[in-house]
Amino acid sequence: MSIIKISNLTKVYDGSANEIVAVNNLNLEFEKGEFAAIVGPSGSGKTTLLNMIGGLDRPTSGEVNIDGQDIWRLSSRKLTDFRLKNIGFVFQSYNLIPVLTAGENTEFIMQLQGKPRNERSRRIKELLEAVGIADREKSRPNKLSGGQQQRVAVARALASKPTFILADEPTANLDSKSTETLLEIMELLNKTEDVTFIFSTHDARVVKKARRVITLVDGKVESDVSK
Amino acid sequence: MKLLKIAWRNLWRNRKRTLITIASVFFGVLWAVALSSLQTGSFDNMVDNMVSFTTGYAQIQNIDYKDNKSLNNGFIPDEELYNFLDNNEFISKYTSRLSTFSLIATGEKSYGTAVIGVNFENEDKISKLSQWIIQGSYSGDDPGGVLLGELLANKLEVNTGDTIILIGQGYHGVQVAGLFAVRGLLKFPISELNRQILYMDIGTAGDFFQVPGTVTSLILMVEKPGTLTALMKSLEQIDNPEFVYLRWEDLQPQLVQLIDGKTSSGKIFIIILFIIIAFGILGTFIMMIAERERELGIMIAIGMNRLWLSLILFLESLLIAATGVFFSFIFCIPLVNYFVRNPIKIGGEMGELYGEMGFEPVLIFSNEIHIFLNPAISIFIISIVIAIYPLISVIRLKAVNALRA
Numbered sequence: 001m002s003i004i005k006i007s008n009l010t011k012v013y014d015g016s017a018n019e020i021v022a023v024n025n026l027n028l029e030f031e032k033g034e035f036a037a038i039v040g041p042s043g044s045g046k047t048t049l050l051n052m053i054g055g056l057d058r059p060t061s062g063e064v065n066i067d068g069q070d071i072w073r074l075s076s077r078k079l080t081d082f083r084l085k086n087i088g089f090v091f092q093s094y095n096l097i098p099v100l101t102a103g104e105n106t107e108f109i110m111q112l113q114g115k116p117r118n119e120r121s122r123r124i125k126e127l128l129e130a131v132g133i134a135d136r137e138k139s140r141p142n143k144l145s146g147g148q149q150q151r152v153a154v155a156r157a158l159a160s161k162p163t164f165i166l167a168d169e170p171t172a173n174l175d176s177k178s179t180e181t182l183l184e185i186m187e188l189l190n191k192t193e194d195v196t197f198i199f200s201t202h203d204a205r206v207v208k209k210a211r212r213v214i215t216l217v218d219g220k221v222e223s224d225v226s227k
Numbered sequence: 228m229k230l231l232k233i234a235w236r237n238l239w240r241n242r243k244r245t246l247i248t249i250a251s252v253f254f255g256v257l258w259a260v261a262l263s264s265l266q267t268g269s270f271d272n273m274v275d276n277m278v279s280f281t282t283g284y285a286q287i288q289n290i291d292y293k294d295n296k297s298l299n300n301g302f303i304p305d306e307e308l309y310n311f312l313d314n315n316e317f318i319s320k321y322t323s324r325l326s327t328f329s330l331i332a333t334g335e336k337s338y339g340t341a342v343i344g345v346n347f348e349n350e351d352k353i354s355k356l357s358q359w360i361i362q363g364s365y366s367g368d369d370p371g372g373v374l375l376g377e378l379l380a381n382k383l384e385v386n387t388g389d390t391i392i393l394i395g396q397g398y399h400g401v402q403v404a405g406l407f408a409v410r411g412l413l414k415f416p417i418s419e420l421n422r423q424i425l426y427m428d429i430g431t432a433g434d435f436f437q438v439p440g441t442v443t444s445l446i447l448m449v450e451k452p453g454t455l456t457a458l459m460k461s462l463e464q465i466d467n468p469e470f471v472y473l474r475w476e477d478l479q480p481q482l483v484q485l486i487d488g489k490t491s492s493g494k495i496f497i498i499i500l501f502i503i504i505a506f507g508i509l510g511t512f513i514m515m516i517a518e519r520e521r522e523l524g525i526m527i528a529i530g531m532n533r534l535w536l537s538l539i540l541f542l543e544s545l546l547i548a549a550t551g552v553f554f555s556f557i558f559c560i561p562l563v564n565y566f567v568r569n570p571i572k573i574g575g576e577m578g579e580l581y582g583e584m585g586f587e588p589v590l591i592f593s594n595e596i597h598i599f600l601n602p603a604i605s606i607f608i609i610s611i612v613i614a615i616y617p618l619i620s621v622i623r624l625k626a627v628n629a630l631r632a
């Protein structure tokens with residue numbers, strides 16, 4: 001059964017001179033447990049698509065159904081709450097709240113969800129161990145490397161036990177070693193936590209790890225290959 | 228709660244800027260407290276000087292006296308009233324006066340003058356009348372002796388020991404006349420008084436004007452100006468429809484006007500000061516939010532309620548205010564209390580000028596609670612109003628744009 005069903009999704013930006021069709025009448029479905037990459041050249045609409053799935057950018061037309069709910073019919077407040085409960089986010093860089101430590105950044109989202117303290121601290125340990133930086137729990141983001149920061153971001157995204165995680169070019173600013181580590185961690189968590197990962201990239205090494213590769217060109221799906 | 232922790236840590240991300248902003252609050256409050264402490268202190272002192280010298284803090288009068296200051300509108304206080312005044316916890320001192328007008332004459336000259344019957348002993352405790360004696364003696368054995376204003380004596384060409392004639396109207400217009408010996412001369416700092424004032428014993432005056440035992444007003448003093456309202460309230464227990472109870476503000480509207488005028492110029496200064504501080508804090512916030520746009524976008528994206536986010540920014544504004552006020556108080560409260568106990572003496576010409584006007588040549592401070600509370604409350608209101616800016620910014624913030632930035 002699909003957890004995400006995108007129908008006729010279109011996003012048109014009003015440029016001053018011309019209209020830009022960033023996402024063009026797109027139809028896609030994602031199953032539970034997928035590990036899918038969205039690839040394509042810069043400007044092909046990857047970020048726009050992920051933002052519309054993630055409830056951050058309102059589509060010009062079309063639907064994003066998550067667990068049977070058209071999320072763009074929710075009020076802005078309900079949508080925020082929906083994101084908090086169902087979607088984990090990993091952005092390209094500077095994901096973390098600078099004044100909070102690695103542990104606190106992971107905990108933060110659970111506090112927003114109102115999880116009890118003991119559950120939170122257990123989960124922080126578990127997640128930071130899983131992403132391999134348990135020893136840096138008390139460090140603030142500026143004391144962590146780019147790769148470590150992205151791993152905390154993954155831990156934070158998972159902390160809320162979301163249905164799926166959207167990661168927009170999570171490795172774009174990382175060296176190849178960190179990229180590999182992060183991908184391995186994501187792959188592992190995809191299995192152990194049974195969480196769906198949808199990530200965009202234009203890095204060939206990342207694409208290789210994906211079990212499904214969706215290629216976008218000019219806001220349209222050019223190919224959709226599952227291994 | 229986590230929000231407070233985040234707010235507090237955010238403040239110290241740009242330590243220098245935050246310290247400068249806190250310092251502006253610190254100095255603003257300090258300045259406002261110092262100014263209003265000095266102002267309140269000197270006004271209280273001025274009022275104390277003025278009312279002691281003239282009307283007292285409060286008076287009891289016959290209800291008709293207010294509109295028609297005639298002897299006919301005096302009253303005779305009974306034992307019960309005196310007992311009440313003696314036992315009233317708010318009254319520090321009181322005395323009685325009988326005020327009227329009369330013609331004063333020697334051989335060929337005559338002038339109009341105010342005649343004030345007083346209890347010399349009690350009067351001196353309140354108005355320190357004896358300090359103005361420049362010739363003769365303040366009190367004496369002769370109940371018929373009078374004190375004259377210096378200029379009046381000059382005009383009449385009389386000195387201590389000479390005799391003057393008073394011709395006036397007594398009770399219900401009856402003509403009265405009598406001879407009195409000049410016991411001493413007074414020189415007040417206000418020449419208008421020197422020209423037309425005469426003091427005599429209130430008993431003598433009552434007999435002379437054929438209103439024995441009568442007073443036109445009872446002058447009441449309080450230890451602290453702050454207790455005056457409580458005193459006025461307690462006077463209602465006297466429950467005599469013949470009486471009216473007046474505060475110094477009723478009796479000396481010019482003094483109220485003078486103080487109001489001065490206070491409002493001080494207030495304008497403080498308001499301008501606070502507006503400058505307000506813009507300083509606002510500037511800090513505008514920069515803070517501009518720098519943190521991406522971070523705010525991420526918080527909204529991952530599911531943080533915008534109201535909570537605004538609350539963080541609101542707390543930051545409040546914390547700046549609270550920290551500034553806190554350190555200001557730590558500094559001001561002991562300082563003001565020190566100056567309340569040790570007024571600053573004014574030396575030189577300025578001091579002499581004060582002395583000549585009949586004021587003590589000192590800068591007097593006050594430590595009344597409102598002096599500290601008012602600037603603190605103003606700062607908190609400012610910080611709340613300023614927090615509207617981040618509130619609006621956060622509500623308007625588009626997470627997508629912030630993330631793409």
Ligand SMILES: Nc1ncnc2c1ncn2[C@@H]1O[C@H](COP(=O)(O)OP(=O)(O)O)[C@@H](O)[C@H]1O
Nearest residue numbers: 013014020022041042043044045046047048049
């Ligand atoms: N806010 C915007 N206003 C106008 N055009 C935009 C905006 N955001 C993105 N675009 C345009 O939409 C297209 C898709 O952009 P994007 O989704 O960022 O692509 P990608 O992530 O694949 O690089 C691009 O042509 C980009 O210039």
Ligand SMILES: [Mg+2]
Nearest residue numbers: 046047048168
């Ligand atoms: Mg992109």
